[in-house]
Amino acid sequence: MTTLTRPRGRAARGGSSAAAAPPPWWRRQGAQGWLYAGPTALIVVVLFLAPLVLVGWMSLNRWPLLGEAKLNVPANYTKIADNPLFADAVWFTLKYTVIITVVLSLFALGLALLVQERRPGVGFFRTAFFLPGAVGFAAAALLFYGMLNSDFGPIDPILRTLGIIDEPVSWIGTPNMALFSTITLVLWRFAGFNMLILLTGLQAIPVAVYEAARTDGASRWVIFRRITLPLLRPTIALMLIMSITGSLLAFDQFFIFTNGGPDNSTVSMVMVIYRDAFLRFDLGGAAALSVVLLIALVALNALQMRVLRRPE
Amino acid sequence: MRYYTTMSALAVLFLFPLVWSGWASMEEPGNYVEMARFGEGLGTYLSNSVLVSVMTVAGTLVVSALGGYAFARFAFPGKNLLFLATLAILMVPYATVLIPLYVLLGYIGLQNSLVGVALVFVMFQLPFALFMMRNAFEALPKELEEAALVDGCTTFRAFVRILLRAVRPAMVTVGLFAFLASWNDFFAPLILLNDGASFTLPVAVVSMTQNTFGAIDYGMLQAGVMVMAIPCLLLFLVLQRHYVRGFMSGALRG
Numbered sequence: 001m002t003t004l005t006r007p008r009g010r011a012a013r014g015g016s017s018a019a020a021a022p023p024p025w026w027r028r029q030g031a032q033g034w035l036y037a038g039p040t041a042l043i044v045v046v047l048f049l050a051p052l053v054l055v056g057w058m059s060l061n062r063w064p065l066l067g068e069a070k071l072n073v074p075a076n077y078t079k080i081a082d083n084p085l086f087a088d089a090v091w092f093t094l095k096y097t098v099i100i101t102v103v104l105s106l107f108a109l110g111l112a113l114l115v116q117e118r119r120p121g122v123g124f125f126r127t128a129f130f131l132p133g134a135v136g137f138a139a140a141a142l143l144f145y146g147m148l149n150s151d152f153g154p155i156d157p158i159l160r161t162l163g164i165i166d167e168p169v170s171w172i173g174t175p176n177m178a179l180f181s182t183i184t185l186v187l188w189r190f191a192g193f194n195m196l197i198l199l200t201g202l203q204a205i206p207v208a209v210y211e212a213a214r215t216d217g218a219s220r221w222v223i224f225r226r227i228t229l230p231l232l233r234p235t236i237a238l239m240l241i242m243s244i245t246g247s248l249l250a251f252d253q254f255f256i257f258t259n260g261g262p263d264n265s266t267v268s269m270v271m272v273i274y275r276d277a278f279l280r281f282d283l284g285g286a287a288a289l290s291v292v293l294l295i296a297l298v299a300l301n302a303l304q305m306r307v308l309r310r311p312e
Numbered sequence: 313m314r315y316y317t318t319m320s321a322l323a324v325l326f327l328f329p330l331v332w333s334g335w336a337s338m339e340e341p342g343n344y345v346e347m348a349r350f351g352e353g354l355g356t357y358l359s360n361s362v363l364v365s366v367m368t369v370a371g372t373l374v375v376s377a378l379g380g381y382a383f384a385r386f387a388f389p390g391k392n393l394l395f396l397a398t399l400a401i402l403m404v405p406y407a408t409v410l411i412p413l414y415v416l417l418g419y420i421g422l423q424n425s426l427v428g429v430a431l432v433f434v435m436f437q438l439p440f441a442l443f444m445m446r447n448a449f450e451a452l453p454k455e456l457e458e459a460a461l462v463d464g465c466t467t468f469r470a471f472v473r474i475l476l477r478a479v480r481p482a483m484v485t486v487g488l489f490a491f492l493a494s495w496n497d498f499f500a501p502l503i504l505l506n507d508g509a510s511f512t513l514p515v516a517v518v519s520m521t522q523n524t525f526g527a528i529d530y531g532m533l534q535a536g537v538m539v540m541a542i543p544c545l546l547l548f549l550v551l552q553r554h555y556v557r558g559f560m561s562g563a564l565r566g
Contacts, residue, residue: 032467033388040379040442044397047413047435052404054412063415114319121316127552128323131330134548136496138514139540142533143333145521152530154332188329200560249405252498256518270407277411278503290408297405 063284108194130192175265201235237308367430380445448482
């Protein structure tokens with residue numbers, strides 16, 4: 001190889017060594033780049049791209065948990081329509097996603113505005129609000145499982161002392177209560193997390209903008225409406241996308257906390273995939289559902305980016 | 313004053329469950345003893361969890377430090393494609409990758425294996441970790457490596473001796489996120505591990521509420537919650553600054 005094709009790399013930058021013979025292949029820019037990026041590429045190809053291809057292939061086969069796979073296009077897809085559990089799960093997951101996204105976003109926005117300004121003690125409050133986020137979701141779900149138990153947990157006695165309830169409350173005993181309790185759990189676990197996202201957005205707004213508005217005599221509400229909200233728009237969009245995606249893929253809270261009950265009323269889409277694969281031993285069916293979920297999610301993400309990131 | 317009253321009330325609401333769980337776990341002295349004897353024994357689950365977390369943190373750091381350096385400093389064919397493929401991990405539902413991974417890890421002899429679970433965690437951490445490390449290397453002045461190269465270091469030696477030291481804060485952030493994710497994750501080990509002796513803590517403690525024919529021992533359950541939560545709480549309180557920084561750079565992506 002001649003000096004003409006020698007990549008602009010170390011040798012060129014090194015100055016004094018530029019006049020020397022061309023470097024051996026493993027010293028060249030492209031080769032070196034690949035050596036360093038090799039482990040990344042290996043992981044991405046073997047543990048991400050290969051599974052994506054495999055899940056597509058599995059969805060075209062009768063693929064029992066144990067035993068031989070056999071091509072059965074397109075049975076795994078056509079039977080989705082006959083899966084009543086999945087249809088209910090889609091509906092329930094959508095309902096849950098809408099409710100939790102609205103409640104969580106408003107609550108997190110309130111918290112972020114409360115801890116936005118630097119004042120004494122605000123660091124403590126930020127930490128306190130975020131602390132549940134450091135606890136694993138599984139641990140949080142089990143914590144609430146105990147805390148909301150009428151016999152063991154403290155919530156029923158407290159509410160009884162305050163005179164709010166007379167009878168023990170069945171916190172996960174009815175479909176509505178189970179959903180309500182799950183929302184409380186998710187709110188506790190994720191409010192601080194979303195607060196932190198919004199806080200980074202709020203702190204990126206220059207103080208001078210606020211000061212100028214205040215000098216002009218703008219009220220707090222006008223400042224919030226006309227300055228904070230528009231400038232926070234990209235951050236809010238990010239939070240919404242994360243919340244919607246996360247909620248559509250909800251699993252832990254319903255598997256651990258409500259166990260899908262009562263009467264399968266809190267079965268999420270991912271729970272159906274899990275049940276099909278590992279309780280009904282039908283990996284092919286689960287793969288087909290996963291592919292459908294993937295396509296729906298990618299389409300939704302593309303749509304969300306369009307709608308939410310649209311410049312004003 | 314009204315501000316502080318509101319804030320304190322909110323803080324109480326947020327901290328109460330943690331305080332209650334800690335108290336409930338210690339109410340009966342036997343809770344932790346029973347928890348230690350549950351199933352295969354706390355020792356097994358704890359060492360499984362520690363092993364998976366250590367492998368995940370180490371694997372994520374090595375892969376993302378090397379990869380981040382490659383993306384920050386070299387031009388190589390397929391660079392953009394690889395970066396996009398890595399970021400695409402964020403777009404794909406967890407379940408969509410885990411169902412085939414259950415089969416694929418079987419093909420390569422890593423079914424029901426803690427190593428397999430750790431590798432999967434490394435993969436899921438990669439988008440964030442690679443992004444963090446690439447930015448950290450990009451922020452370093454080029455003169456830093458050039459000085460080392462003039463001194464006769466090979467690129468790799470310059471990388472290990474000088475650059476890695478300079479990006480240490482980013483590595484702490486990446487390591488912290490990798491630890492919290494691998495220590496706490498429930499779904500991946502639930503799917504990929506099928507033998508009680510290889511369960512990690514979250515799977516084991518959740519199983520206290522399921523497949524129990526008698527009554528659930530709620531005190532023991534809260535002891536399990538505390539064993540899972542305390543390392544995370546402590547680590548978060550100590551490394552809070554690093555956590556928030558990771559957050560900021562993650563949010564900047566939006």
